[in-house]
Amino acid sequence: MNRKKSITIIRIIAPAAVLCWTCHGLAWADGKFEHVAVYLEQTVQDEDTEIVFEAVTAGVGLRNLQVVAPDGRTVVDFKTPDSKLGMRRVVLESPEPKNDGTLQADFPAGIYKFTGIPTSGATVQGEATLSHTFPGAVRVTQPRAGERAVPTKALQVKWNAARDAAGYVVVIEQEQSGREVRADLINTVEEFMVPDGFLLPGLEYKLAVGTIGKDGNRTVMETDFVTIGKK
Numbered sequence: 001m002n003r004k005k006s007i008t009i010i011r012i013i014a015p016a017a018v019l020c021w022t023c024h025g026l027a028w029a030d031g032k033f034e035h036v037a038v039y040l041e042q043t044v045q046d047e048d049t050e051i052v053f054e055a056v057t058a059g060v061g062l063r064n065l066q067v068v069a070p071d072g073r074t075v076v077d078f079k080t081p082d083s084k085l086g087m088r089r090v091v092l093e094s095p096e097p098k099n100d101g102t103l104q105a106d107f108p109a110g111i112y113k114f115t116g117i118p119t120s121g122a123t124v125q126g127e128a129t130l131s132h133t134f135p136g137a138v139r140v141t142q143p144r145a146g147e148r149a150v151p152t153k154a155l156q157v158k159w160n161a162a163r164d165a166a167g168y169v170v171v172i173e174q175e176q177s178g179r180e181v182r183a184d185l186i187n188t189v190e191e192f193m194v195p196d197g198f199l200l201p202g203l204e205y206k207l208a209v210g211t212i213g214k215d216g217n218r219t220v221m222e223t224d225f226v227t228i229g230k231k
Contacts, residue, residue, distance in 0.1 A: 034058040036114045036126035038067070039216035040103070044137050046222075048096040049103050053112075054089075055126070060118040061086025070110030070130075086119040104132050135213035136163030137221050143207070145223040152199040152227050158191045162211040162219070169210040169218070174203055201229025 035056040042049045053076055055065055063086045067076035080086050097103055107130060114126040138159040143150045157170060165187040172194060173180045181198050199205065205227065210220040 031122050031124055033114060033116065033124050033126035036128045037216055038107075038112045038128045038130045039218065040130070040132065040134065041210070041218040041220060042099055042134055043096075043220045043222060046096070047099050049099040050096045051094045051103060051107050051130075053092045055114055055116060056089045057116065057118065057124060059088065060121055060124070061088050062090065062116045062124075063119050064117040065090050066115045068113045068115075070108050070112065075107065075112075084119060129215070131213075131215040131217055133164075133213065133215065134217050134219050135165055135211040137219045138162045138165075138168070138209050138211055140207065140209055140221055140223055143223075143225040146225070148226045149228040150199075150225045152201055152229070153196045155194040155199060156191050157194065157207065157209070159209050159221075161187075161190055164213050165211045166214045167212040169208075169212060171206075171208045171210075172198070173206045173208075174200075175206065176203075199227050200231075201227050202231035203227055 033055055035054065037054040038051065040049055040051055053067055055062075055067075061080075061083070062078075063080050063083065065076060065078040065087075066074055069075045076092060078087075078090055078092065094103065094107075109130050109132045112128050112130055114128065116124040118124065138161070140157070140159045142156060142158040157172070159168075162168075167187050168185045168189065170183045170185065170192045171180065172182075179198070181195065183192050185192065203226065204224060206222065206224050208220050208222045210218045212218050
């Protein structure tokens with residue numbers, strides 16, 4: 001899923017639907033990261049794939065983050081040499097080559113070791129496991145792909161359940177304004193009510209529904225629609 005700078009972002013995480021994706025990574029408080037993860041994300045329509053690395057500390061800023069692949073190569077060497085505070089949360093994404101195995105060859109499956117050097121204090125460490133297995137894709141049933149005259153109120157996004165889904169993520173974006181709504185949902189949910197007031201008349205919106213696997217990998221189905229009325 002392409003991630004673009006947004007002017008207005010609405011994020012919805014229902015209490016009963018909160019998901020913690022450290023299940024494929026180990027996280028500790030003292031001397032360890034609060035959260036680390038590595039996962040693949042593929043987009044069905046574009047037939048492309050990217051790898052994402054995430055590292056979050058319990059409060060300290062990092063001046064250096066290194067990630068070592070299962071074959072011993074250092075695949076991430078992130079630095080903030082001239083910052084006194086450093087970075088507490090680091091999210092790194094690769095380019096998105098076609099899903100022809102190029103990315104999997106560069107980033108083998110297995111355990112990735114994270115090492116962070118804070119601006120002060122002891123080194124922090126963590127591990128996360130990368131899998132090359134993707135969950136199935138959803139089929140969006142509402143709104144239909146390319147549908148026009150979609151209502152701006154009481155809109156429900158609906159999809160069919162996907163294979164091996166541990167959860168879903170729904171993102172609706174209006175590219176011109178940068179406004180975005182995002183929801184993280186458990187795997188028993190197959191619909192999402194768009195908050196009234198988010199959709200404006202006569203505009204094109206991009207919709208993405210991603211399946212999140214138990215290992216954190218994601219398969220994203222993208223589509224678009226146009227709301228009813230004049231801009």
